[in-house]
Amino acid sequence: MSAVLHRCETLVIGAGLAGISTALELLEQGRKVLLLDAGPRSHCGGQANDAFGGMLLCGTPEQRRNKVQDSPQQLLEDWLRVAAFEPDDHWGQRWAEHYAERNKADIYDWLRQRGVSFFPAVQWVERGNFGDGNSLPRYHVAWGCGRGIAQTLVRQLLEHDGLSCLFEHRVLGLDMRNGAVVGCHGRSADGEFRIEAEHVVVCSGGINGDLAKVRQHWDPLYGPFPENILNGTDPRADGALHEQVQAVGGQVVKLGRMWNYAAGIAHPEPQYPQHGLSLIPSRSALWLDATGRRIGPQPLVGGFDTHDQCKRIGHLPGQYSWQLLNWRIAIKEMAISGTDSNPHFRDRKLLRLLWQLFTGNRELVRWMIDRCPDVLAAEDLPQLAGRMAALAGDGQLDPQLLDAAIQRYDAGIRRGPTLYNDEQLRRLQQLRQWRGDRLRTCRVQPILDSGGGPLIAIRTRLISRKSMGGMLTDLHSRVLNAEGKPVAGLYAAGEAAGFGGGGISGIRSLEGTFLSNCILNGRRAAQAIVGYASHT
Structure with a gap:
């Protein structure tokens, strides 16, 4: 039996927070989107549904009400000290700079406009053992936790006529033609399928649900791989698409960095x-x-x-x-x-x-x-x-x-x-x-x-919880090849991309940078697609 063929403008692979944010931004810009996920519709929202819902933000009304005077410059100073970026972390550092400058407008304000609110008391996490972490309280907990964020966005997503969804469809590979990614192929309960798309955004998560891959990439900085390690991540977060991105020429970096x-x-x-x-x-x-x-x-x-x-x-x-x-x-x-x-x-x-x-x-x-x-x-x-x-x-x-x-x-x-x-x-x-x-x-x-x-x-x-490395992306969330050039037609966002640039947090997070970067990366991918489309 031949594979079922679907055609779309933009294919978003993964219906977690990054995929939802990407799709919602595209739909609001008048684009048509096919959202695909290996899990059932009831799991739409992915791991965000189970998260506490904390986000690292600066310059918010909550900070001001708590008499915290913060700034993008202060946040970036803390971030760079903690991340300890290496010379080849160029895009990770660029994303960190972008996050410090844009987190209030592109994450906090965007969520508030969609009905997400935050607990009035700002928490002070990851201070550092020697004052070398967050110099100020920045950890904002969303009312409704991670599930409240995800499901609020899902409800708004499903209101759009331009959205098509395929759940319980597992992608097995990406398809290329004339040097560009033009879709994917995979399998569902009904058989094989193929999707042709003008743009493909990979939001498939990290590797930390697969303890064999965690072992493979374990950094001896943390001692030998612990045989008694626990798994705090859905096993479906197995990094399967990392290899498929590599197969079409995209770089995957820093998988030994984990949170x-x-x-x-x-x-x-x-x-x-x-x-x-x-x-x-x-x-x-x-x-x-x-x-x-x-x-x-x-x-x-x-x-x-x-x-x-x-x-x-x-x-x-x-x-x-x-x-x-x-x-x-x-x-x-x-x-x-x-x-x-x-x-x-x-x-x-x-x-x-x-x-x-x-x-x-x-x-x-x-x-x-x-x-x-x-x-x-x-x-x-x-x-x-x-x-x-x-x-x-x-x-x-x-x-x-x-x-x-x-x-x-x-x-x-x-x-x-x-x-x-x-x-x-x-x-x-x-x-x-x-x-x-x-x-x-x-x-x-x-x-x-x-x-x-x-x-x-x-x-x-x-x-085991989060992958801090992943697919190497520029500030437009475009996946980069070995020469540092974009793989045509291919984008990545969220944990799949190390939350930006193949590792926006370097070796250590200020905490609260995971859900928030799923939104930031996803929106940037959508904006790049819309911007590119408007010039073609």
């Missing part, structure tokens, strides 16, 4: 092998190695440098760690990244969210203790140590080392704030100076506190 997290726990209801959840690490928890020693001499504290956390845990014996805290700390600080783990954000319930911030998230902590295999609770330390040793099963935990680490930390607290001589305590004091963090950071108190409730230990592992 993984250090505080993964096993999902209690796994949907695929090694499925994990990514914790937003408690700042007041003690972070311990497999033996029960406190990781140091510089302690790990969540929210400062994710890149460094992954490096340090990747080099620990067993490549896992423990976070030790008590009930009072947990209900104040415990959180899981993602849409469904934050229902008050997801459902835009401001009063319920504020009540939870002030009184504690008891429901989440109880659920974690009852359901998550990596979360343990006990009434005293000997009992907890026994459960930790049983869960690890490797004979490494030493209860005496565990007890000594906690006793020393608690003794430092009891001396009082004027005598704090512990880097974690100093950081906790700093965190509580910023109103957005004060709501989510417990007052300093001993772990072994009679009023603190049950003790809690959480076994954490590295969790």
Whole structure:
């Protein structure tokens, strides 16, 4: 049976946030679009549906209301310091410069015009261990989380008559004619298909759902590839189209650069092998190695440098760690990244969210203790140590080392704030100076506190999340070949393109640069297509 043939003006491969943004921009400029995805229609929006919904933005009304005076110049200075671009990161750096200049107008304003709003408190993430991260609070959380962003845009997308959709259609290759990409071919449940298009935009995501590819590209900077790694990305994000782009001459670069997290726990209801959840690490928890020693001499504290956390845990014996805290700390600080783990954000319930911030998230902590295999609770330390040793099963935990680490930390607290001589305590004091963090950071108190409730230990592992490398693109989102020239007819956006230029974040992200760049890249691709079309 011959392949079914479809013809279109612009083919967008991938119905995640980058693909949706590309298609919406094209449709609003009067272009016709065929949107194709390997998943079902119910998954339209891709991984954005599961994301927390944070975006790194500057110069917003939310910043001004929080008395934060930011600028594109300050953002770029921070970005360049953190990214540590190499000489061959030309396009990544160009995209970073473009992001710093245009994020307010092209991302924030664009979303606000479409009905997306943001939580009024701006978060201060990735400050850097030595003040070498975000110099100001910039992390804006969307009301409705990532799903709210994606589904708001999807609803607007589906209102356009110029849109055609093909779901559950998997692309197997790109087609070329006379040196230009002119479409693709693939397979669906109904058989083979071919699509002819004037322009093709690849928005197919990264590689991090395929742990075999994560292993293949693993950077030894993070230690040997961890056999116990968890997967926080849908396995369909397998980078299959990276090879197809290479086959037509496009460059794929820097796949060893990944944005993984250090505080993964096993999902209690796994949907695929090694499925994990990514914790937003408690700042007041003690972070311990497999033996029960406190990781140091510089302690790990969540929210400062994710890149460094992954490096340090990747080099620990067993490549896992423990976070030790008590009930009072947990209900104040415990959180899981993602849409469904934050229902008050997801459902835009401001009063319920504020009540939870002030009184504690008891429901989440109880659920974690009852359901998550990596979360343990006990009434005293000997009992907890026994459960930790049983869960690890490797004979490494030493209860005496565990007890000594906690006793020393608690003794430092009891001396009082004027005598704090512990880097974690100093950081906790700093965190509580910023109103957005004060709501989510417990007052300093001993772990072994009679009023603190049950003790809690959480076994954490590295969790695979995002590709920071990908298809090399210029500022028009055109895929570039080995000579640095555009592959005619071919564009890429979102994670497929390393969020811009084959790696807009360099070696380390300021966080909140992923959803936002899907929008920025996608809109740039659409604008380039429309601009090119108007001159032909």
